[in-house]
Amino acid sequence: MYNLDKVIDRKQGNARKWSNQVLKEKFGLNEDAIPMDLADIDFEVAPAIQKALMKRASIGGYSYSYVPDEFYEAVIDWNQRRYDTYIEKDWIKLTFGTVSTLHYIVQAYTEKGEGVLINTPAYDPFAEAVEHNERKLFCSSLINRDNRYYLDFEDMERQMIENEIKLFIFCSPQNPSGRIWTKEELFQLAELCIRHNVLLVCDEIHRDIVYKNQTFTSIWNAHPEISQHSVLCLSPNKGFNLGGLKTSYVVIPNPAIRETLLLQLQKNSITSPHVFAVPAIVAAYNESEDWLDEMIDYVEGNMQIIDDFFAEIPEAKVMPSESSFLAWIDVRDWFKDEAEMQRFFRRANLTMVVGSYFVQDGEGFVRLSIGMPRELLLEALSRIKKEYNKSVELV
Structure with missing residues (x-):
């Protein structure tokens, strides 16, 4: 077609x-x-995205914009329809890209010198978000068994305790390997974070490209309580190639956790969205x-x-x-x-x-x-x- x-x-x-x-x-x-x-x-x-952007470009005004209801409706419907994930409007915040958002997240939820955990190998900006903000980076190596990665739960728990981890930045599906974590693995991970009071930041931006015989489980569908202890980073950038439009967003159900990040975004003057971001996201989720x-x-x-x-x-x-x-x-x-x-x-x-x-x-x-x-x-x-x-x- x-x-x-x-x-x-x-x-x-x-x-x-x-x-x-x-x-x-x-x-x-x-x-x-x-x-x-x-x-x-x-x-x-x-094509639907091209059409939407051309329509928006024809209006001729490219000044400050805001986030209309159609954006929230598209995000809510996409996550429910595609991933069986329930989201409310107030939980969603459009940001200017996942990488920069990780910096704001580290700034919002940790203090200088506090520990942040990642699995390795990992996308380098995960580490940069920690180290550039003067936090301590701790790495839990993935186990490479028979040319497939596995989480080392024993090592992760040890590090959470010994290094007093405050924040865990987790990639699902995993970059660079494309590994999809099972529901059981995600449940066990969530259990560790809840048990040791570690805020889980789950980057799911690669989830839009899952092969037809594979099953992807969003972190919130793996554990009944983890949504209240996590920040979900989402974006249409990988699946629809919209990286230049800064169309990433976060979803945070817990009001206290959400307010903490919103205050940090205010400090960083994250205000009106890219003028072409909303029409691109809406066309991607609703028509593509x-x-x-x-x-x-x-x-x-x-x-x-x-x-x-x-x-x-x-x-x-x-x-x-x-x-x-x-x-x-x-x-x-x-x-x-x-x-x-x-x-x-x-x-x-x-x-x-x-x-x-x-x-x-x-x-x-x-x-x-x-x-x-x-x-x-x-x-x-x-x-x-x-x-x-x-x-x-x-x-």
């Missing part, structure tokens, strides 16, 4: 991922490079679900291509993914260090994210963003294969 094979020129829109300047200065690549680093997708946005479903199937097909391709390279091992458009690949048997890995991808004229970016426990891995038209993906893999064959010939 939708032409996801269409290759669009993202350079025209000043997309950071495709910027010739960024490709040259950050990666040492030329304008023909295929970027596989930044976690966004390269498909043309859903069929586009999303089709895109998910397409991305899952891309992931199968990735699995099949790297199965032919014995030195690489793809961690099976259950969600998202990010491939997490163990290349410890391929490259002696990350410098060698970077040189390889530079020769292939491709970007990627090295595993050490993910705070800790990611060394020897590479993350590839594969949410792209198949023509681009196959060309990227062809370049990898060409460089790999060269290296094998030299041995």
Whole structure:
């Protein structure tokens, strides 16, 4: 129904991922490079979203805006329909992006020097939100068992007690692996947070891209009490590629917890939303679900291509993914260090994210963003294969 094979020129829109300047200065690549680093997708946005933005642009006024009821209605309906999650209007606060919101959250609920826990490997801005605000970062390593991540509940509880953890920033589904936590795992996690009075901040922004035979459970549906002890970070940015419109939001049922964050947002002067954010979110949630479903199937097909391709390279091992458009690949048997890995991808004229970016426990891995038209993906893999064959010939 939708032409996801269409290759669009993202350079025209000043997309950071495709910027010739960024490709040259950050990666040492030329304008023909295929970027596989930044976690966004390269498909043309859903038609309903384009239409809504063009309609809003035609009005001609782009001054201060506010959040109308249609935004709240769209969010409430989407979460109920798609995730069986009950939300009330007063619980919702539109913010300016999940990363910046994590900084406000750390500022609101902790004091300088207090402990914040994350699982690793983790998206580096989780750590930055802690360390840049002069809090103490503590990491609980995920257990890599048979090429699949598991939570170390014993270690997490020990750290909560010994390090007097105040806040736990948790990613569900997990980035970079695409691992979907089971309802039982989430229940056990919630139990720990409640037992030790740790505020749980659950980042679920990757949940919109879950493969068709997988089951995602929102944290609030895993435990009957955790909604009163948590902050839920949500966004249409990953599923609908709206990162440039600052369309993230938080949901907080507990009035005392909610008021604490709202006061912090006032201190940081977080006021009127991006003028195009609301029409984009409303069009995404109300009119673009069929586009999303089709895109998910397409991305899952891309992931199968990735699995099949790297199965032919014995030195690489793809961690099976259950969600998202990010491939997490163990290349410890391929490259002696990350410098060698970077040189390889530079020769292939491709970007990627090295595993050490993910705070800790990611060394020897590479993350590839594969949410792209198949023509681009196959060309990227062809370049990898060409460089790999060269290296094998030299041995």
